[in-house]
Amino acid sequence: MPAGKIRKMAENALLAQGVTPANAHLQADLLIEAELRGLPSHGVQRLPRLVARLRAGLADPVASGVARETRPAVFTVDGARGLGPVVMMQAMECLASAVFTQGIALAAIRNANHMGMLAYYAEAAAARNLIGIVLTTSEALVHPFGGTDAMLGTNPIAISIPTGTEPYILDLATSQVSMGKIHHHALTGTPIPEEWAVDAGGRRTTDPEAAKSGAIAPFGEAKGYGLGLGVELLVAALAGSAFAPEVGGTLDATEVANKGDVLILIDPASGEGSAAGLAAYLDRLRASRPADPARPVAVPGDGMRARRARALRDGIDLPDALHDELKALAEG
Amino acid sequence: MPAGKIRKMAENALLAQGVTPANAHLQADLLIEAELRGLPSHGVQRLPRLVARLRAGLADPVASGVARETRPAVFTVDGARGLGPVVMMQAMECLASAVFTQGIALAAIRNANHMGMLAYYAEAAAARNLIGIVLTTSEALVHPFGGTDAMLGTNPIAISIPTGTEPYILDLATSQVSMGKIHHHALTGTPIPEEWAVDAGGRRTTDPEAAKSGAIAPFGEAKGYGLGLGVELLVAALAGSAFAPEVGGTLDATEVANKGDVLILIDPASGEGSAAGLAAYLDRLRASRPADPARPVAVPGDGMRARRARALRDGIDLPDALHDELKALAEG
Numbered sequence: 001m002p003a004g005k006i007r008k009m010a011e012n013a014l015l016a017q018g019v020t021p022a023n024a025h026l027q028a029d030l031l032i033e034a035e036l037r038g039l040p041s042h043g044v045q046r047l048p049r050l051v052a053r054l055r056a057g058l059a060d061p062v063a064s065g066v067a068r069e070t071r072p073a074v075f076t077v078d079g080a081r082g083l084g085p086v087v088m089m090q091a092m093e094c095l096a097s098a099v100f101t102q103g104i105a106l107a108a109i110r111n112a113n114h115m116g117m118l119a120y121y122a123e124a125a126a127a128r129n130l131i132g133i134v135l136t137t138s139e140a141l142v143h144p145f146g147g148t149d150a151m152l153g154t155n156p157i158a159i160s161i162p163t164g165t166e167p168y169i170l171d172l173a174t175s176q177v178s179m180g181k182i183h184h185h186a187l188t189g190t191p192i193p194e195e196w197a198v199d200a201g202g203r204r205t206t207d208p209e210a211a212k213s214g215a216i217a218p219f220g221e222a223k224g225y226g227l228g229l230g231v232e233l234l235v236a237a238l239a240g241s242a243f244a245p246e247v248g249g250t251l252d253a254t255e256v257a258n259k260g261d262v263l264i265l266i267d268p269a270s271g272e273g274s275a276a277g278l279a280a281y282l283d284r285l286r287a288s289r290p291a292d293p294a295r296p297v298a299v300p301g302d303g304m305r306a307r308r309a310r311a312l313r314d315g316i317d318l319p320d321a322l323h324d325e326l327k328a329l330a331e332g
Numbered sequence: 333m334p335a336g337k338i339r340k341m342a343e344n345a346l347l348a349q350g351v352t353p354a355n356a357h358l359q360a361d362l363l364i365e366a367e368l369r370g371l372p373s374h375g376v377q378r379l380p381r382l383v384a385r386l387r388a389g390l391a392d393p394v395a396s397g398v399a400r401e402t403r404p405a406v407f408t409v410d411g412a413r414g415l416g417p418v419v420m421m422q423a424m425e426c427l428a429s430a431v432f433t434q435g436i437a438l439a440a441i442r443n444a445n446h447m448g449m450l451a452y453y454a455e456a457a458a459a460r461n462l463i464g465i466v467l468t469t470s471e472a473l474v475h476p477f478g479g480t481d482a483m484l485g486t487n488p489i490a491i492s493i494p495t496g497t498e499p500y501i502l503d504l505a506t507s508q509v510s511m512g513k514i515h516h517h518a519l520t521g522t523p524i525p526e527e528w529a530v531d532a533g534g535r536r537t538t539d540p541e542a543a544k545s546g547a548i549a550p551f552g553e554a555k556g557y558g559l560g561l562g563v564e565l566l567v568a569a570l571a572g573s574a575f576a577p578e579v580g581g582t583l584d585a586t587e588v589a590n591k592g593d594v595l596i597l598i599d600p601a602s603g604e605g606s607a608a609g610l611a612a613y614l615d616r617l618r619a620s621r622p623a624d625p626a627r628p629v630a631v632p633g634d635g636m637r638a639r640r641a642r643a644l645r646d647g648i649d650l651p652d653a654l655h656d657e658l659k660a661l662a663e664g
Contacts, residue, residue: 071435073405074602103403104596106436108603131566147629149620159562161569168565170558202621220552226502226632227559229617230491233500233610234463237493240604243613264436264596270406271440272572278565281575285561288481289534297479300558 002315006326007032010044013329017054019061023086030085034117035316038307041180042117045322050083050113051329052253059083059113059257064090073102076239079112081256087112088121088134088261095265099130103270108238109261114250118158119171119304121263126160126167131266134158137235137259139251140244142175143215145225148202150215153244153259154178155231162268163282164275169301174228176217182208235260334647338658339364342376345661349386351393355418362417366449367648370639373512374449377654382415382445383661384585391415391445391589396422405434408571411444413588419444420453420466420593427597431462435602440570441593446582450490451503451636453595458492458499463598466490469567469591471583472576474507475547477557480534482547485576485591486510487563494600495614496607501633506560508549514540567592 007028014024027050034042053059063082067075067090075094079087091107098105115121118134125132138153154173161168176196185192185208194204197211205211218225236243241260248255268275282299290297318326339360346356359382367375385391395414399407399422407426411419423439430437447453450466457464470485486505493500508528517524517540526536529543537543550557568575573592580587600607614631622629650658 070602071433071599073437074435074599076602076604101403102434103406104436104438105405106598110604131569144617144620144629146623146627147617147620148623151617151620157559159566161562161565163565168562170562172555172558198623202623219555222632223504223551223556226504227489229632230493230500230502233493233495233613234491236613237463237600237605237607237610238598238603240606243609245616266438266570267403267406268569270402270408271570272408272442273569274572275569277575278569281565281568284577285476285479285483288476288479288483291478291480291530291534295478297476300554300561 001318001323003032003036003312006035006044006316006318009326009330010047012331013047013051013326014054014061016329016332017051017061019054019083023061023064023083026085026089027083030116030120033120036308036311037117037119037304038311039117041178044318044326046114046116048325048329049251049253053113056253058249058253058255063087065109065112067091067094067107073098073105075105075107077107077109077112079109082112084113084115085120088115088263089124091263092121092124092265095263096128099265099267104264104266106238107263108235108240109263110239110241110258111256112261113257115261117171118156119169122158122160122169122171123167125265126162126169129162129268130160131162131268132158132160133264135231135235135262137232137241137244137247137261139247141179141216142218142228143198144229145218145222148198148215151244152218152228152232153247154216155228157227157231161278162275163279165279166301166305168278168282168299169304172219174219174224174231176219176224179212179216182211182216186212235262238262333650333655335364335368335644338367338376338648338650341658341662342379344663345379345383345658346386346393348661348664349383349393351386351415355393355396355415358417358421359415362448362452365452368640368643369449369451369636370643371449373510376650376658378446378448380657380661381583381585385445388585390581390585390587395419397441397444399423399426399439405430405437407437407439409439409441409444411441414444416445416447417452420447420595421456423595424453424456424597427595428460431597431599436596436598438570439595440567440572441595442571442573442590443588444593445589447593449503450488451501454490454492454501454503455499457597458494458501461494461600462492463494463600464490464492465596467563467567467594469564469573469576469579469593471579473511473548474550474560475530476561477550477554480530480547483576484550484560484564485579486548487560489559489563493610494607495610497611498633498637500610500614500631501636504551506551506556506563508551511544511548514543514548518544567594570594
């Protein structure tokens with residue numbers, strides 16, 4: 001199905017809940033952009049829950065958050081239950097003048113709904129010719145290295161670095177996999193690799209059903225755990241948001257979202273490097289000797305861009321049930 | 333051997349090369365602190381090379397770098413061939429007033445010698461009640477995920493977050509292991525795990541000798557590669573430093589150090605969180621269910637602090653050859 005058609009349905013579903021046209025456009029764009037990049041877990045399958053949250057008053061259809069300038073280069077934002085992308089893009093606007101004046105600026109956000117795919121904001125920063133670092137926290141889904149209880153969020157990190165041509169875009173969860181992927185294995189009855197998760201009893205498991213009530217491993221063992229924990233602490237320290245075990249409101253339709261988000265923007269023009277040098281180095285990486293001659297070395301963001309171009313041409317494959325649900329929501 | 337005795341030898345070795353007393357104290361302190369934390373690869377074994385660099389004019393015994401304020405919250409620093417810790421701590425001083433005024437501040441450094449153990453600077457930031465992020469680049473030692481050529485530095489990341497009690501201190505290389513560890517295996521004739529490295533021909537190897545002329549894997553597969561590459565690009569973009577394949581001057585005594593370093597400081601008082609909340613959460617992590625009942629869950633920094641306390645009490649175990657070399661250098 002063409003992306004434009006799905007976008008229209010998603011926008012209408014939001015408009016039907018009293019979301020302003022600009023906010024509906026932005027929220028729908030985030031979901032469609034995730035679909036285009038082959039990330040359906042962050043795509044329109046999130047919409048029914050979002051509509052339920054709007055209906056329950058847990059998401060505000062109009063709010064874009066209230067920013068407070070605590071220092072010339074730091075803003076704290078009360079998201080006022082606004083839609084995630086609405087609050088984040090408003091925070092980015094808010095930093096835009098500070099970052100050009102100060103060279104670096106930071107916004108710490110709480111009380112905003114789910115931010116979705118962080119690459120979206122990293123790309124928005126790169127489009128403004130800015131280095132961007134985006135961090136967000138979540139429900140407790142990940143166990144510490146050496147532990148078995150779900151104590152940390154999946155705590156993703158996105159980074160954008162302008163290079164003159166296509167920007168460097170990194171977007172990674174600090175968990176070994178997403179809970180969405182484990183649910184997908186459960187749906188299709190496929191076992192999961194043993195290093196992905198533990199069951200509720202804290203034992204390594206290959207059963208996706210058992211993993212759903214257990215905890216996901218951090219990526220990269222102790223190092224990935226340290227990074228995920230760093231995100232957990234940094235966001236809570238600056239946003240005053242809850243820690244993972246108390247976080248709710250991103251996967252349910254019953255709780256206010258109390259996780260936090262941090263956006264750091266840096267103006268590369270305040271530094272000494274050249275964007276052209278970065279692009280040339282990335283091309284050398286791509287041309288370097290691959291482990292498998294049939295698979296050239298890739299740079300993060302390459303695959304995403306290729307999938308997006310393909311999906312814009314060929315359309316997005318939407319499961320029938322989801323399509324019908326969207327259609328019904330779009331009709332109000 | 334008591335840490336104080338080794339410190340004295342290290343200081344004297346530097347003083348003998350015309351290093352100022354304050355600079356000698358700082359450089360020796362960095363090396364001793366690495367020894368105390370059980371990181372001999374970043375300890376006094378670095379000193380003979382540093383002395384050779386001072387003798388060759390590749391390291392300046394007096395310089396502390398020249399900072400330029402490009403924006404109120406961004407400084408670029410020409411390290412003027414100064415000793416790594418001297419230039420970095422000078423940059424931290426330089427940011428100290430900016431970070432309290434602006435809330436966040438950044439320094440991008442080039443032309444400085446090896447920074448050594450980054451945890452040192454993270455701890456210094458935490459001691460000032462600041463969140464610190466420290467990045468540095470290095471010679472090409474790491475291959476891209478899916479690649480086999482050494483194209484990236486080990487590109488470590490250190491993060492400090494004050495918690496009211498002991499700060500959160502993270503310090504990790506984005507490589508699977510350090511080249512130092514591979515050299516240690518070569519010295520002791522112990523094979524290395526297959527996932528650590530490739531040989532010069534790009535084949536996975538368990539032979540540490542073969543790995544020395546090959547490349548180390550990034551940690552955490554594609555994600556760790558993405559982070560290491562993010563550090564490579566971010567540092568080069570801001571410091572104007574060289575990319576890994578052209579970097580020299582941290583492992584040799586023949587090249588000027590042309591890698592780069594970035595320091596970001598954030599004043600948590602500009603945010604909305606509470607340090608006490610962070611400490612309580614870390615204690616809950618430590619008390620959470622371990623995978624092995626005999627090994628409680630740890631928080632990054634815990635092991636380092638325990639090793640340091642032990643070494644302060646029991647002394648540092650220095651190989652005889654290194655001790656004799658230090659003694660000779662200390663006598664000028």
